[in-house]
Each structure stands twice: as structure tokens, then as C-alpha cells.
Amino acid sequence: xxxxxxxxxxxxxxxxxxxxxxxxxxxHGYAMSKDIESFxxxxxQPATLYGALARLETRGLIEALPTQERRRPYLLTTQGAGVLxxxxxxxxxxxxTGLRRLATA
Amino acid sequence: MTAGIESRAERVAGALVxxxxxxxxxRYGSELLDLLAAAxxxxxxxxxxxxxxLDARLHLHQLLKGSARMTTRLRSVAITTFAAWVLxxxxxxxxxxxxxxxxxxxxxHAHPAIAAxxxxxxxxxxxxxxxxxxxxxxxxxxxxxxxxxxRDPSAIRLLVVPPVAGAIVLAATVLLGRIRVGPVRxxxxxxxxxxxxxxxxxxxxxxxxxxxxxxxxxDLSVGTLRAAAWAAAAAAAAMTFGLLAGAGYGLAxxxxxxxxxxxxxxxxxxxxxxxxxxxxxxxxxxxxxxxRAALRGLAELRAAA
Numbered sequence: 001x002x003x004x005x006x007x008x009x010x011x012x013x014x015x016x017x018x019x020x021x022x023x024x025x026x027x028h029g030y031a032m033s034k035d036i037e038s039f040x041x042x043x044x045q046p047a048t049l050y051g052a053l054a055r056l057e058t059r060g061l062i063e064a065l066p067t068q069e070r071r072r073p074y075l076l077t078t079q080g081a082g083v084l085x086x087x088x089x090x091x092x093x094x095x096x097t098g099l100r101r102l103a104t105a
Numbered sequence: 106m107t108a109g110i111e112s113r114a115e116r117v118a119g120a121l122v123x124x125x126x127x128x129x130x131x132r133y134g135s136e137l138l139d140l141l142a143a144a145x146x147x148x149x150x151x152x153x154x155x156x157x158x159l160d161a162r163l164h165l166h167q168l169l170k171g172s173a174r175m176t177t178r179l180r181s182v183a184i185t186t187f188a189a190w191v192l193x194x195x196x197x198x199x200x201x202x203x204x205x206x207x208x209x210x211x212x213x214h215a216h217p218a219i220a221a222x223x224x225x226x227x228x229x230x231x232x233x234x235x236x237x238x239x240x241x242x243x244x245x246x247x248x249x250x251x252x253x254x255x256r257d258p259s260a261i262r263l264l265v266v267p268p269v270a271g272a273i274v275l276a277a278t279v280l281l282g283r284i285r286v287g288p289v290r291x292x293x294x295x296x297x298x299x300x301x302x303x304x305x306x307x308x309x310x311x312x313x314x315x316x317x318x319x320x321x322x323x324d325l326s327v328g329t330l331r332a333a334a335w336a337a338a339a340a341a342a343a344m345t346f347g348l349l350a351g352a353g354y355g356l357a358x359x360x361x362x363x364x365x366x367x368x369x370x371x372x373x374x375x376x377x378x379x380x381x382x383x384x385x386x387x388x389x390x391x392x393x394x395x396x397r398a399a400l401r402g403l404a405e406l407r408a409a410a
Contacts, residue, residue: 029140045150046140047157050133054165065326066251072136077328 014044014052015061016091019076019084022062028071029053056080118146124158128173129165175405179330182402183244184317186337189395190237191309193344196387197230200351203371203380209358216361222354229347233340240336245316248323260322266315270308277304295373334402341392341399348392355381 021027021035029049037043044052053074056062061080065073076084118141122134144150204223213220245264252260281301359366371380 029136030143033140045153046137046144047150047153049140050137051157051160051165054129054133054161058165060327063326063328066247066324068254070135071139075328 013042014048015056016084016087017042017044018049018052018056018074019061019080020088022074022076023081023084026065026073026075028068028073030071032074115146117151118154121151121154121158124155125161126165129161132173175408176325176327176330178405179327179334179402180320180325182337182398182405183240183330183333184320185398186340186395186402187237187241187316188313189391189398190233190340190344191313193233193347193388193391193395194230195306195309196384196391197226197347197351199372199380199384199387200355203377203384206370208365208370212358212362212365216357219354219357219361222350222357226347226350226354229343229350233343233347236336236340236343240333240340243329244320244325244333247325247329248319251323252319260319263315263319267312270312274305274308277301298373331406334406337395337402338399341395344388344392344395348388351388352385355385 017036017040018032020039021032027035029046033044033046033049053062057064057074060077061083062074063077065075119138122130122137122141125134141150213223248260249264251257252264278301281297355366366377368377369375371377
């Protein structure tokens with residue numbers, strides 16, 4: 001499916017945040033924005049959120065569900081779950097290494 | 106921020122959203138505006154919108170066009186396969202009607218290859234029905250859910266068309282079965298039978314058109330459309346298999362019992378070869394259409410993988 005979110009420039013971090021938000025079930029844009037703010041402390045601007053959503057959807061990592069009450073929920077696909085897991089494992093490896101080095105410095 | 110400045114900022118935000126390319130706005134515009142309505146319009150937000158519009162124009166335009174094209178094509182694959190399957194059923198029912206005479210069952214007992222050919226053709230028809238149901242039910246459930254949620258009278262009317270058309274055909278069938286409109290093969294009887302065929306064909310055509318319009322105007326998930334494309338490919342394969350088995354059955358009847366093959370067992374006591382030729386042409390058109398749609402659908406699925 002082409003390149004991983006890591007190469008999406010300013011959309012790479014929002015992409016991981018969005019996929020993490022969708023990991024426990026479908027959400028629409030507003031719910032995602034609030035969820036990301038609560039678990040990551042990051043307030044995504046609407047255009048950044050939808051720029052990342054469009055990239056994730058066109059690459060099949062998330063899928064739009066039919067509109068409910070004028071809002072469209074998004075679902076993490078199986079492929080998206082795999083990509084998210086790989087990204088989070090890489091981030092964990094970086095975090096563990098960084099923390100260990102800080103502790104021993 | 107005063108009301109005047111706020112409304113000016115909102116107008117600027119709205120103008121920036123209009124800078125996005127049309128496919129992007131068609132797909133995400135209403136969702137973005139919904140989110141903007143809940144956010145205070147600040148300079149960083151306006152800057153984010155301007156950068157987003159530029160990014161959409163530079164990077165996302167072609168991707169979105171491709172994505173929209175895929176869903177349109179998958180819808181078309183589902184609709185075309187359903188229409189082809191209905192035509193295939195018509196052709197199959199013509200063969201079934203012309204072979205309802207007990208002589209055909211006796212020929213089947215005498216020649217196991219003939220019985221096997223018929224059984225395989227019926228099995229393939231059953232498989233195609235299963236594929237149409239498996240792929241079509243989630244599609245129509247999605248269409249019905251949306252029509253109900255939106256309280257859209259025209260969408261609900263479209264959904265009512267197939268059951269109403271089916272009920273009319275059923276009522277006409279029961280009526281014709283109970284009321285003898287004239288002696289068998291009399292002019293009145295023949296006209297009544299031809300009228301029933303025309304009514305059934307019209308009901309099927311109207312139902313297919315209603316289903317097509319419903320699917321085209323509904324907002325269906327890509328997952329449902331992909332599943333429908335796989336089901337369409339399965340239906341097309343089963344129909345191809347059924348056509349080959351049916352043609353084999355006809356050839357076996359021709360070679361083993363030429364007298365029966367050339368009998369007047371066709372529709373309205375016409376020569377059997379005429380009915381079977383018409384059914385074969387109908388089935389060939391249906392299978393060719395379904396196979397072409399299935400190949401298109403598989404190509405879209407492969408391109409998206």
C-alpha cells in the first residue's frame with residue numbers, strides 16, 4: 001500500500017494519533033479530536049485532522065462508515081491496525097532506549 | 106472577539122474551505138465545516154486551513170479522484186452483476202418451464218449424464234443465488250438504514266418497489282393458476298400467458314432499476330462495496346459454470362434423444378430448440394455481462410490492495 005505514515009511529513013504524527021484513537025472503535029472527527037486531546041494532550045487543528053484522515057482513508061488504513069446524524073464515523077481497518085502496531089512498537093523501542101540512556105547518563 | 110469580527114473570521118474560514126479542490130470538498134467538506142462550527146476561529150486555525158487547502162491541491166487531489174472512482178466502479182459492478190443475474194434467472198426459468206414434462210425426468214433416469222448435467226446446472230444457479238444474497242443483503246441493509254435515518258421519502262419509495270413488484274407478480278401467478286381464462290392453448294389462454302410473462306419481465310426490470318438507483322444514491326462504506334464486488338465475482342463464476350452445465354445438458358438431450366430435443370415442448374408448444382436457443386442467448390448475454398463486471402471489480406480490488 002505504498003509508504004508508511006512515517007514519511008507523511010507534518011501528517012505523520014496526526015496519523016498515528018488518529019489510528020490510536022480509532023484502535024478502540026469507530027469515531028467521527030469531533031469525537032476523535034476530543035479523544036486525542038484527552039489521551040495525548042494534543043489539540044489537532046481541523047484541517048490537519050482532515051488532511052491526515054484523507055491520507056489514511058485513501059491508503060485503506062481507515063474506512064469511512066455511513067453517516068450517522070450528519071457525522072461520519074471512521075473505522076480502523078485490519079491493515080491499519082497492523083501499520084499502527086508496527087509504528088507503536090518502533091516508538092516504544094525509541095522511548096525505552098531514550099529513557100534507559102537518560103537513566104544511565 | 107466581537108460578533109462582527111467573529112463573523113468576518115467565520116467568513117474567511119468558509120472562503121478558505123472553498124479553496125480546497127472540489128473532490129476533497131465533496132468528500133470531507135461538510136465534516137470539516139461541522140468541526141469548524143465547534144472550534145473558535147483563530148489565526149492558527151486560518152493558517153492551518155490555508156496550508157490544508159494547498160496540501161489538498163498539491164498532494165491529495167489525484168488520490169481522492171482515484172478513491173471516488175473506485176467506489177463508483179464497485180457500485181457499478183454490483184448493479185451490473187445483479188441485472189445480469191436477473192436475466193440469467195429468466196433464461197434458466199425458460200429452460201425449466203420447457204423441461205417440466207415428465208418425459209425429461211424419464212430421460213434423466215435412463216441417462217445419468219443428463220441427470221447429472223441438470224443437477225450441476227441447478228446447483229450452480231443455487232450458488233449464484235447465494236452469492237447475490239451474501240453480497241446484496243448488506244448493500245441493501247445499508248441503503249435501507251440510510252433511507253430510514255434520513256427519512257427520505259423518495260429513497261423509501263425506491264426500496265418499496267421490488268417487494269411491491271414481486272407481490273403483483275405473485276398475485277397474477279396465483280390468479281392465473283386458479284382462473285382458467287380459456288381452453289388450454291386457446292387464443293385467450295395464450296394472451297394471458299404472454300401477458301404474465303410481460304408483467305414478470307416489467308416487474309423484474311423496474312425492480313432492477315429501483316435497486317440500481319438506491320445503490321447509486323446511497324453513501325455505502327468501501328468495505329461493503331468491496332465485499333459486494335467479491336460476491337459479484339463468485340456469482341459470475343457460478344453463472345458461467347451453470348451456463349456450461351446447462352449447455353452440456355442440452356447437447357446430451359440432443360444426442361441421446363433427438364426426438365425429444367426436436368419436440369414441441371417449448372414455451373407455448375413451440376419447437377423446443379427455439380426456446381432453448383432464446384434461453385441460451387439470454388444466458389450468454391447475462392454471463393458475458395457478469396464476467397466483464399467481475400473482471401472490472403477484481404481489477405479495482407487488486408489496484409486498491
